[in-house]
Every structure is written in C-alpha cells, then in structure tokens.
Amino acid sequence: MTDYGHELMFGTFVTPTAQPARQAVDLAVLADRAGLDLVTFQDHPYQPRFHDTWTLLSYVAARTERVRLSGNVINLPLRQPAVLARSAASLDLLSGGRFELGIGAGAFWEAIEAMGGRRLAPGEAIGALAEAIEVIRATWAAEQPGAVRVKGEYYQVNGAKRGPAPAHRIDVWLGAYKPRMLRLTGRLADGWLPSLAYLPGGLADLAESNRVIDEAALAAGRQPSAVRRLLNIAGRFADTGRALLDGPPEQWAEDLAGLTLDHGVSAFILATDDPATTERFAAEVVPATRELVAEERARRAG
Numbered sequence: 001m002t003d004y005g006h007e008l009m010f011g012t013f014v015t016p017t018a019q020p021a022r023q024a025v026d027l028a029v030l031a032d033r034a035g036l037d038l039v040t041f042q043d044h045p046y047q048p049r050f051h052d053t054w055t056l057l058s059y060v061a062a063r064t065e066r067v068r069l070s071g072n073v074i075n076l077p078l079r080q081p082a083v084l085a086r087s088a089a090s091l092d093l094l095s096g097g098r099f100e101l102g103i104g105a106g107a108f109w110e111a112i113e114a115m116g117g118r119r120l121a122p123g124e125a126i127g128a129l130a131e132a133i134e135v136i137r138a139t140w141a142a143e144q145p146g147a148v149r150v151k152g153e154y155y156q157v158n159g160a161k162r163g164p165a166p167a168h169r170i171d172v173w174l175g176a177y178k179p180r181m182l183r184l185t186g187r188l189a190d191g192w193l194p195s196l197a198y199l200p201g202g203l204a205d206l207a208e209s210n211r212v213i214d215e216a217a218l219a220a221g222r223q224p225s226a227v228r229r230l231l232n233i234a235g236r237f238a239d240t241g242r243a244l245l246d247g248p249p250e251q252w253a254e255d256l257a258g259l260t261l262d263h264g265v266s267a268f269i270l271a272t273d274d275p276a277t278t279e280r281f282a283a284e285v286v287p288a289t290r291e292l293v294a295e296e297r298a299r300r301a302g
Helices: 023-034 053-063 081-095 109-114 122-140 179-188 203-219 249-263 275-301
Strands: 009-014 038-041 068-071 099-104 148-151 156-160 172-174 228-233 265-271
Touching: 009 023, 009 275, 023 038, 023 053, 023 275, 038 053, 038 265, 053 068, 053 081, 081 099, 081 122, 099 122, 122 148, 122 156, 122 172, 122 179, 172 179, 179 203, 203 249, 228 249, 249 265, 249 275, 265 275
Parallel strands: 009 038, 009 265, 038 068, 068 099, 099 172, 228 265
Antiparallel strands: 148 156
C-alpha cells in the first residue's frame, strides 16, 4: 500500500467544445463556484470542433476566482517550449498563481503533421519532451544569471532572456503510460497525469506504473513523494453499487479513498460535461472522500 501524503485535490476534465461557444466556460465557472480545486481541458489544436485550449484557459482564468487550471494535457509538438513557458508564466501571473502545466509528448501524428508540426517517433518524442522541460524551467528561472541556452537535438534556445517568473512554482504534470515516459516522469516531473480508462490492466497497471516512477525518482536522487499522482476518472451515479465509480456517492468516496490510501492518487479529475454530475461530485463525493482519507491517515499515524 502506498500513500504519498499529498493534500487531496478534486477537479473536472471538460470537453473544450466550440459549439455552444461558452459551454466549456460555463462548466468551469460552475466547478469554481462548487468549490472544486481544478478545471482541465484536453489540447488538440488540429480538432476544429474544439476551442484552442490556450485561448480557452486564458478566458476561463478571467471568468473564475479560485479554481486552478491546466491543460490535460498540452500538446507539445504544436507549442514551442520557450513561448509556452512565457505563456504559462503570464497566465499564472494574471490569474494570481492558479495555473499548472499538464503536458504530453504528443499523439495523433498525422494530424500534427497536417498542422505543420514535426512527426517524431516515440523515442524521439520523449527526448523532445525532456528538452522542452529544461527550456521551460530555465525560462521561468528569472532570478538566475545569464540567458537561457539549451542546445538539444530537438530544441535549441540560444541566449533567450529569462522570465517572467510565474506567480508561484508551476507544477509540470506529465501524461505518461509507457515505461520510458514513466521513467521520465520519475526523473523530472512534479506529477503523473494518466487516465484510468487508458490503463488496460486497471488498478494493477496503476501499481506497476507507480513502481516504475518511484524507482526512477530514487535513481535521480529524488523522493517518490516528489511526484504527485493525479488521475482522470469517469463514473456514473446510481442507487446501488455495481462497479468502481458506478454507484451512490458514498461508494464513490470509498473508491476514491482507496485509490489514495492504496495507490497514492491524491488528485481526482472527473471527466464530465454534465452540470448536475459536477455539482453532486463537489457536494457529496469530495467532502466524504476527504473525511475518509483524513481518518485513515490519522489512524495510521497514531
């Protein structure tokens, strides 16, 4: 059993649909008012049915007050990392420190190529992501002397000025599934952000992926707890329990508390575009989950 001890976070994964134009914005505002911690949007710049995610994040930041925001995950191959770093810092400053950077190595390469991006093999995409993280963090480090210089195989930055510094230390969360990406996550990232539905082995894959991340973190001189474990989830409210996250709110709370206490997940991001589901999740599941986890952590500590 693994519990990395992080404070719990709860959020939503909202489809950035372009029609109706303000649907995604309204759902984000609802999540903010309901007291959730995080609102996220997928980023597929080649998808004409979706808003541009960066524009949407910026608009939502102006319409909300306290909720944190992130891409889930930002499409690196179509967003140049030095510019992405400044965009992220600017949005963090303008929102009062409410932005986190969920980022991925890329997928759907034909569509990326069609938009003018460079097609990369899986290993190349991972190498490019590692270089991009170096560029991004160096750009944010406005207090350090000298310019940003990164001479990578995929990205070269030759004397760019640093800054602006973000309002808070922006976390870098990686969407990762395969061993090489998981090892990169353990070595460099602040968080791991998969979708439970994309783990073929379900909870068994969750445990094995945690092991790979932990070993990579230790090999890099980091503690496994340096990597927050986030999880995109989906479910259904029902009168009686049938399966994981398929039942009444009290069962959801027990399921999520188990994922925290046994698998170390400390941030749950619910994929839903239904206002009633968002409200019920915030009002009934979130407080019950927090209570169950707090009680068990206190019992284990005592």
